[in-house]
Amino acid sequence: xxxxxLRRLIQAVGVVFAMSIIVFIGVFAIGDPVEILISPDAxxxxxxxxxxxxxxxxxxxxxxxxxxxxxxxxxxxxxxxxNEPALQIILQRMPATLELAIAATFGAILIGxxxxxxxxxxxxxxxxxxxxxxxILGFSLPTFWVGLMLIMVFAVxxxxxxxxxxxxxxxxxxxxxxxxxxxxxxxxxxxxxxxALFKISLVIRLTRAGxxxxxxxxxxxxxxxxxxxxxxVTFVHVFKNILIPVVTxxxxxxGSTIAFSVVTExxxxxxxxxxxxxxxxxxxDRPIIVAYLMIIVLMFITINLIVDLTYSFLxxxxxxxxx
Amino acid sequence: MxxxxxxxxAAERERVxxxxxxxxxxxxxxRLAMLGLIVFSIIAVVAILAPFIAPQNPYDLAVLxxxxxxxxxxxxxxxxxxxxxxxxxxxxxxxxxxxxxxLRISLTVGAGSALLACIFGASLGLLAAYVGGRTDSAxxxxxxxxxxxxxxxxxxxxxxxxxxxxxxxxxxxxxxxWAYYARTVRGTALVExxxxxxxxxxxxxxxxxxxxxxxxxxxxLPPLIVIGTMQxxxxxxxxxxxxxxxxxxxxxxxxxxxxxxxxxxxxxxGKYWISFYPGIALLITIVSINLVxxxxxxxxxxxxxx
Numbered sequence: 025x026x027x028x029x030l031r032r033l034i035q036a037v038g039v040v041f042a043m044s045i046i047v048f049i050g051v052f053a054i055g056d057p058v059e060i061l062i063s064p065d066a067x068x069x070x071x072x073x074x075x076x077x078x079x080x081x082x083x084x085x086x087x088x089x090x091x092x093x094x095x096x097x098x099x100x101x102x103x104x105x106x107n108e109p110a111l112q113i114i115l116q117r118m119p120a121t122l123e124l125a126i127a128a129t130f131g132a133i134l135i136g137x138x139x140x141x142x143x144x145x146x147x148x149x150x151x152x153x154x155x156x157x158x159x160i161l162g163f164s165l166p167t168f169w170v171g172l173m174l175i176m177v178f179a180v181x182x183x184x185x186x187x188x189x190x191x192x193x194x195x196x197x198x199x200x201x202x203x204x205x206x207x208x209x210x211x212x213x214x215x216x217x218x219x220a221l222f223k224i225s226l227v228i229r230l231t232r233a234g235x236x237x238x239x240x241x242x243x244x245x246x247x248x249x250x251x252x253x254x255x256x257v258t259f260v261h262v263f264k265n266i267l268i269p270v271v272t273x274x275x276x277x278x279g280s281t282i283a284f285s286v287v288t289e290x291x292x293x294x295x296x297x298x299x300x301x302x303x304x305x306x307x308x309d310r311p312i313i314v315a316y317l318m319i320i321v322l323m324f325i326t327i328n329l330i331v332d333l334t335y336s337f338l339x340x341x342x343x344x345x346x347x
Numbered sequence: 348m349x350x351x352x353x354x355x356x357a358a359e360r361e362r363v364x365x366x367x368x369x370x371x372x373x374x375x376x377x378r379l380a381m382l383g384l385i386v387f388s389i390i391a392v393v394a395i396l397a398p399f400i401a402p403q404n405p406y407d408l409a410v411l412x413x414x415x416x417x418x419x420x421x422x423x424x425x426x427x428x429x430x431x432x433x434x435x436x437x438x439x440x441x442x443x444x445x446x447x448x449x450l451r452i453s454l455t456v457g458a459g460s461a462l463l464a465c466i467f468g469a470s471l472g473l474l475a476a477y478v479g480g481r482t483d484s485a486x487x488x489x490x491x492x493x494x495x496x497x498x499x500x501x502x503x504x505x506x507x508x509x510x511x512x513x514x515x516x517x518x519x520x521x522x523x524x525w526a527y528y529a530r531t532v533r534g535t536a537l538v539e540x541x542x543x544x545x546x547x548x549x550x551x552x553x554x555x556x557x558x559x560x561x562x563x564x565x566x567x568l569p570p571l572i573v574i575g576t577m578q579x580x581x582x583x584x585x586x587x588x589x590x591x592x593x594x595x596x597x598x599x600x601x602x603x604x605x606x607x608x609x610x611x612x613x614x615x616x617g618k619y620w621i622s623f624y625p626g627i628a629l630l631i632t633i634v635s636i637n638l639v640x641x642x643x644x645x646x647x648x649x650x651x652x653x
Contacts, residue, residue, distance in 0.1 A: 039492065050508035164637045166584045168591045169607060169626040176619050187615060280497035287499065290592055291611075302592050305507050313507045320500065328495055 032332055036325050043321045044095065048088050051310050100318065101311035105304070110311035114297055114319055120190060121296030123201060124288065125281045127216035129274055132223035137270065139224075140231025145258065147236065155228060162225030167284060171218040171291040178214060186211050188293035215292040219285055223277055227270055234266030272331065279327045283320065373646045383638030390632050394450040401444035406599070420620050434620035436609060442620060445606055446628045452602040453629070456513065457583030460520035464582075465575050467521060468528025473559050473567070475529065476536035486529065493526040498585060506594045516595050520582045531574045535567040542566075569647040576640035580633045587629055603629045 082090070094100070100110045143152040179187035190211055201208070238244060239262065247261045248254075286298035293299065297316060304312040364372070375381055393400070420434040420442075433442040475486040493501065502519040509515040539545065540563060548558045589595035590604030598605065603625045610621025 042492075047504075050504065160637070160641075161634075164580065164584075164630075164633050166587055166626075166629060166633070168588055168604075169629065172607065172611065172614060172622055172626065176614055176623070180615060180617055180619070280500075283497040283500040286503065287588055287592065301503065301507075302594070305503070306593060317504060317507070321496075324496060 032329060036329050039325055040322065044092060047314055047317050048091055051314050100315040103309055103312050105307060105309050110315035113312060114315045117295065117297040117300050120294060121282060121285050121298060124215055124219060124285055124294060124296060125278065127212055128219035128223065128281055129278060131216050131220040132227050133274060136224045136227025137231055140228040141235060143228065144232040144235025159225035159228045162221050167218060168287050168291055170221055171288060174214050174218055185214055190295055215288050215294050219281060219288045227274065230270050230273060231266055234269060235262060238262045238265050276331050279324045370646065374642065377642045380638055380642030383635040386631060386635040387639060390450060391454065393447055394454050397447040397451050401447045403441050403444045405440045405444045405448055433624045436621045442624055446625050449601055449603040449606050449625060450628060452596060452600055453583055453586060456517060456586045456602065458579050460517040461524060461575065461579040461582040464521040464524035465528050468525035469532045469571060472529035472532030473536050473563055476533045477540055477559055477563065490526040490529050498523045502585060502589060511594055513596050516586055516589055520585055524578050524582060527574055527578060531570050532567050535570050536563055539563055539566045573640060573644045573647055576636060576643055580636040584633055
C-alpha cells in the first residue's frame with residue numbers, strides 16, 4: 025500500500041512539473057515577455073533595467089528555474105491590473121467559486137438521486153420517459169444558454185430572483201459566504217442550478233442504471249421474498265449499493281464543476297475566480313492567468329490523487345495490479 | 348448438393364444487401380434519428396445558402412438602419428420594405444439573417460475543427476496501436492493527461508497563451524478533442540491488428556503507411572464515425588461557449604455564440620429575442636446532431652447486432 029501511495033505521489037509531482045513547464049512556455053516563451061511583464065508606458069532605459077531585473081536576458085532554462093523557485097515560494101508575480109500578488113487575488117476569489125461549486129454538487133445529488141431512483145424503479149412509466157428525455161437535454165444544452173434563459177424567466181419575466189451578483193454576505197473565518205443570508209441564498213440559487221444542470225443529468229443516468237442493475241440481484245430478490253416492505257428494500261438494500269458509484273463520480277466531477285464555473289460566473293456576474301480569469305485573459309493580465317492555471321492544475325491533480333487512493337483502499341484489485 | 352447451393356446463392360445474390368444498404372435501412376428504423384438527420388440537413392442547407400436566401404446581408408452596413416434597432420419580432424422596417432420575423436438587434440440587423448450567417452460560421456468552425464481533430468487523433472491512435480511499445484505508452488500518457496482536465500479549461504489555457512482569433516479557437520478545439528479520437532481508434536485498432544488480413548499485408552511487405560491507412564483504418568471506421576458525430580456537436584457547443592465568453596470569433600464574424608452574447612445586455616430589459624432565437628438555432632443544431640449520433644452508436648455497435 026505504501027509503495028503504491030509513494031508511486032502515485034511521485035507521479036502527481038511529475039505531472040505538476042510537466043504542467044508548470046507547459047504554462048511557463050505558454051505564457052513566457054510564446055508571447056513576448058517584455059511586452060507582457062513590463063508596463064507599455066515604460067521608456068527604453070526603464071525597459072532595459074526591467075529586463076535585467078526580471079532576468080529576461082538569461083537563457084530560457086535559467087528563466088524557468090527562477091520562475092519555478094519563486095513559484096515554490098508562492099510568488100507568481102504581481103497582477104498588472106490590481107498591482108497585488110496574483111496568488112493572493114486568486115485565493116481571495118476562491119471561496120465564492122467553491123461555494124458555488126459545492127452548492128451545485130449538493131443540488132445535483134438532491135435533485136438527481138430521487139429522479140434517477142424513480143426512473144430506475146418504474147422504467148416504463150411516462151414520468152420516467154420525461155425524466156430521461158430531460159436528462160438528454162441536460163447533456164446537450166449549452167450551459168451558458170440555459171443560464172440566460174433562467175435569468176430571462178425568473179429574473180426578468182417573473183421577477184422572483186435577482187439576476188446577478190452575490191447578494192448579502194456573512195463573514196466567517198475571514199471569508200465572506202452568501203449561503204447564510206436569505207438574500208445571498210436567493211442570489212446563489214440560479215447560478216448553482218445552472219452549474220448543476222449537467223451533473224443532475226449525470227446523476228440521474230448513473231442512479232437509474234445502478235437501480236436497474238441492483239434490482240435484479242439475488243439479495244434483492246431474497247429481501248423481497250422475505251416479505252420486507254418495498255420501502256425497506258428500496259432504501260436499505262438497493263439505495264446503499266448505488267450510492268458508492270454516484271458519490272465517486274460526483275466527487276470526480278467536482279474539479280470540472282470548478283472549471284465550468286467560468287461560464288456560470290460570467291453570466292451571473294458571480295465574483296469568483298472564473299470570472300476573474302475571463303477578465304484577465306481579456307486584458308492580458310498574465311500573472312493572474314499563470315496563478316489561476318497553476319492553482320487549478322494543482323487542484324485537479326489533488327482530486328485525482330484522492331480518488332485514486334480511495335479506490336485503491338476500497339478495491340484491492342487496483343493496488344495489486346500495480347505490482 | 349453443391350449445385351443446389353450454387354443455385355440458392357444465385358437467387359440470394361439478387362436480394363443480398365451491401366453493408367452500406369443494411370446500414371441505411373437500420374438507421375432509417377428510428378424515426379427520431381431520421382428526424383434529427385432531416386432537421387440537420389435543413390440547417391446545413393440554410394447555412395450554405397445563407398447569402399442567397401437570407402432577407403438581408405447582415406454585414407452590409409449600407410442595408411442596416413440604426414432606426415430599426417431592437418424591433419420586436421414581426422415588426423416592419425422604417426421604410427416598409429422588410430419584415431423582421433425574428434426582430435432586430437441593436438444595430439437594426441435582421442435577426443433571421445444574422446442567425447443564418449451565424450450558423451455558417453458555427454458549422455464551419457465546429458465541423459472543420461472536429462474534422463482536423465479526427466485526422467490528427469485517428470493517425471496518432473493508429474500509430475500507437477500499430478507500433479506499440481514506447482510510442483504507444485508515450486501517446487497514451489498524453490491522452491490520459493489531457494482527458495483528466497475538462498475541455499473548457501484546456502481551451503481557456505490555449506486561448507490565454509495564443510490570444511483570441513478564429514484560428515486559435517480551431518486550434519483549441521482540435522487540442523481538446525484529438526484525445527477522444529486517439530483513444531477510440533487505438534482501442535479498435537489493437538483488436539484489428541491481430542487479424543489475419545493485417546498479417547497478410549505484413550507478409551506482402553507493404554509499406555507501414557499503406558497498412559495503416561488502407562488496411563487498418565477502414566476497419567476502425569464505425570466507432571470513429573460515432574465519436575466524430577458527437578464531437579461535431581461538442582465542437583459547435585464549445586465554440587459557442589468561447590465566443591459567448593468573448594474569447595472566440597471576432598465581432599466582425601459573429602457566430603451563434605457571439606449573437607447570444609450581444610443580446611445578453613438587452614435581455615435584462617425584456618428584449619429577449621436578440622439572445623433567444625440564436626440560442627434556439629444553436630440548440631436545434633446540437634440536439635439534431637446528438638439524435639443522429641445516439642442512434643448511429645446503436646446501429647454501428649456490433650454487440651447490439653441481432
